[in-house]
Amino acid sequence: MRQIWLGANAVFRESVRDRVPYSIVVFAVLMIAASYLISQLTAGQDMKIIKDLGLAALSIFGLLIAVFIGVGLVTKEVEKRSVYGLLTKPLSRAEFLLGKYAGLVMTLAVNLAVMTAALYAVLFFSNLMAPEGLRQSWEAPAVDPRMLTAIVLIFAELMLVTALALFFSTFTSPLWATLLTLGLWVAGHFNSDLRNFGTVVDSAPVIWLARVIYYVIPNLAPFDVKGEVVHGIHVAARHVAYTLAYAAVYIGLLLTASVTIFGRRDFK
Amino acid sequence: MPAIETEALTKDYLVGFWRPRPYRALDGMTLSVESGEVFGFLGPNGAGKSTTLKLLMQLIFPTSGSARILGSPVGDVAVRRRIGFLAENPYYYDYLTAEELLTYFARLFGYTSAEAKTRVASVLDQVGLGAERRMRLRSFSKGMIQRVGLAQALLNEPEVVFLDEPMSGLDPLGRRDVRDLILGLRKRGCTVFFSSHILSDAEALCDRVAIVAQGKLAASGRLNALLAFELQGWELVISNVPEALAATLPARFGSVTSLSHGRVALKLAADAEPDRVISTLRAEGASVESLNPIRHSLEDFFMQHVRSAPQRATGL
Ligand SMILES: Nc1ncnc2c1ncn2[C@@H]1O[C@H](COP(=O)(O)OP(=O)(O)OP(=O)(O)O)[C@@H](O)[C@H]1O
Numbered sequence: 001m002r003q004i005w006l007g008a009n010a011v012f013r014e015s016v017r018d019r020v021p022y023s024i025v026v027f028a029v030l031m032i033a034a035s036y037l038i039s040q041l042t043a044g045q046d047m048k049i050i051k052d053l054g055l056a057a058l059s060i061f062g063l064l065i066a067v068f069i070g071v072g073l074v075t076k077e078v079e080k081r082s083v084y085g086l087l088t089k090p091l092s093r094a095e096f097l098l099g100k101y102a103g104l105v106m107t108l109a110v111n112l113a114v115m116t117a118a119l120y121a122v123l124f125f126s127n128l129m130a131p132e133g134l135r136q137s138w139e140a141p142a143v144d145p146r147m148l149t150a151i152v153l154i155f156a157e158l159m160l161v162t163a164l165a166l167f168f169s170t171f172t173s174p175l176w177a178t179l180l181t182l183g184l185w186v187a188g189h190f191n192s193d194l195r196n197f198g199t200v201v202d203s204a205p206v207i208w209l210a211r212v213i214y215y216v217i218p219n220l221a222p223f224d225v226k227g228e229v230v231h232g233i234h235v236a237a238r239h240v241a242y243t244l245a246y247a248a249v250y251i252g253l254l255l256t257a258s259v260t261i262f263g264r265r266d267f268k
Numbered sequence: 269m270p271a272i273e274t275e276a277l278t279k280d281y282l283v284g285f286w287r288p289r290p291y292r293a294l295d296g297m298t299l300s301v302e303s304g305e306v307f308g309f310l311g312p313n314g315a316g317k318s319t320t321l322k323l324l325m326q327l328i329f330p331t332s333g334s335a336r337i338l339g340s341p342v343g344d345v346a347v348r349r350r351i352g353f354l355a356e357n358p359y360y361y362d363y364l365t366a367e368e369l370l371t372y373f374a375r376l377f378g379y380t381s382a383e384a385k386t387r388v389a390s391v392l393d394q395v396g397l398g399a400e401r402r403m404r405l406r407s408f409s410k411g412m413i414q415r416v417g418l419a420q421a422l423l424n425e426p427e428v429v430f431l432d433e434p435m436s437g438l439d440p441l442g443r444r445d446v447r448d449l450i451l452g453l454r455k456r457g458c459t460v461f462f463s464s465h466i467l468s469d470a471e472a473l474c475d476r477v478a479i480v481a482q483g484k485l486a487a488s489g490r491l492n493a494l495l496a497f498e499l500q501g502w503e504l505v506i507s508n509v510p511e512a513l514a515a516t517l518p519a520r521f522g523s524v525t526s527l528s529h530g531r532v533a534l535k536l537a538a539d540a541e542p543d544r545v546i547s548t549l550r551a552e553g554a555s556v557e558s559l560n561p562i563r564h565s566l567e568d569f570f571m572q573h574v575r576s577a578p579q580r581a582t583g584l
């Protein structure tokens with residue numbers, strides 16, 4: 001446990017030193033610029049647009065961090081052979097890998113927290129500046145705590161994507177791992193369509209194949225409740241609980257597979 | 269119990285993209301290194317030295333055979349607390365300072381922050397990087413990185429150290445530092461297993477050596493036994509040679525060289541029984557200045573074994 005914690009800390013420190021702060025700054029600047037512009041252009045819609053844009057940016061920036069840092073975590077160490085230094089310390093390969101994972105999850109958490117704070121700050125000021133009459137017309141209050149539901153699910157999705165990136169990077173090149181992870185992310189968001197493939201075609205093998213793909217590929221659509229939250233539609237607690245449980249199981253399987261593959265690899 | 273044991277350790281790499289075939293990098297390596305020994309693992313480029321070390325560190329898995337360190341199978345994470353390893357041309361994280369890197373490793377070895385701090389300061393001084401401790405590794409030269417590598421191998425006061433070409437990239441001063449460091453480790457009772465193709469290092473440091481060529485063990489043993497076994501002959505220097513004796517020398521000894529101050533060097537065959545020759549020459553009036561065995565240097569020995577090593581099998 002201590003070894004995993006030490007490894008996680010190292011990853012976190014590296015990301016702080018390297019790229020991650022920049023993405024946060026870029027995000028904050030974009031957010032503020034966009035919201036000012038938009039609140040000038042539209043009437044009444046501005047809160048929804050800020051929320052839409054903010055949550056979308058949050059998940060996209062998070063995705064970029066998860067994929068690009070996630071893929072680099074292991075492949076860089078293996079390619080540059082710094083892995084020799086670590087794996088000859090009293091640290092099992094499983095601990096090495098889990099430390100990497102935990103470190104990136106920590107990085108993501110801090111990152112999301114900062115971006116969430118930035119988003120709420122923009123909403124708070126826009127709210128202050130909006131006239132009373134306009135406020136009455138909103139479907140949801142500007143500073144709406146329910147947005148946190150969407151953000152928690154985004155975080156869970158990003159944890160899953162990180163596990164995917166880590167999994168692919170234990171046995172493929174960085175390029176392949178990136179492409180496969182991004183590909184699965186896209187496919188994962190359209191995955192639910194596969195379940196109902198039977199209504200579109202009626203060839204049994206194709207339907208069967210679609211079913212298999214449906215169960216293997218992560219199902220990411222349920223993680224996206226941005227639309228509901230922005231429009232003030234209630235998101236059932238049960239939906240959130242099921243989705244989080246799904247994420248936990250999927251991540252557990254991915255990490256187990258990663259540890260198994262990584263544990264048998266030759267570092268030549 | 270030997271500190272390091274390998275048993276018919278064999279490693280095949282798959283080479284070729286379209287039709288991968290096994291390439292035998294290491295072939296049935298059986299070795300045993302006693303506790304407290306400085307053991308030199310010698311061989312030309314591509315002989316299989318690094319492969320052996322990576323197998324011992326379980327960075328790669330053997331095709332067959334096995335290895336034990338301090339009585340435990342390699343890969344036992346607990347044993348790693350008691351060993352140190354320096355990789356060939358090591359690389360560590362560019363964005364860390366020497367101190368941060370070593371502190372991180374020290375914490376992995378289980379030291380508390382306070383212990384880590386003193387330990388790190390002490391090894392950095394030991395490898396001569398005390399002044400550069402706060403510099404990012406990005407700005408380190410090759411030799412400085414090599415020193416960081418040595419520092420991290422010694423961090424946990426290991427019982428067994430594995431060094432893959434510890435002298436590579438070091439200037440003459442650095443090499444001497446490393447020699448002293450290894451001698452210091454020996455004094456402390458630490459077992460040192462190091463690979464090299466620099467024979468003078470091995471000659472100066474090792475209790476025993478193994479020579480590996482084409483993936484196979486070509487020879488191994490105590491350095492003085494290996495070289496004594498290869499005795500080439502004797503060099504006998506005499507002086508005060510009477511005229512009558514001088515005239516007969518070329519006929520009796522073949523190789524006769526006149527040296528300064530009336531001394532004469534004679535070369536005797538390995539089986540010439542120098543005692544008998546000396547008493548005869550004394551009886552004929554000459555005085556003996558010195559007698560020295562002529563041995564194969566480690567280099568000759570090395571060359572001979574490396575040249576005669578059979579080519580390794582491929583495409584098994
Ligand atoms: N990843 C790999 N794939 C295929 N063959 C390899 C690989 N690594 C090493 N080899 C082969 O295994 C043999 C032994 O290599 P090794 O690195 O152990 O040599 P070495 O004795 O350390 O040489 P050097 O003195 O140059 O460091 C070489 O012939 C090399 O070509």
Ligand SMILES: [Mg+2]
Binds near residue numbers: 317356432
């Ligand atoms: Mg080598």
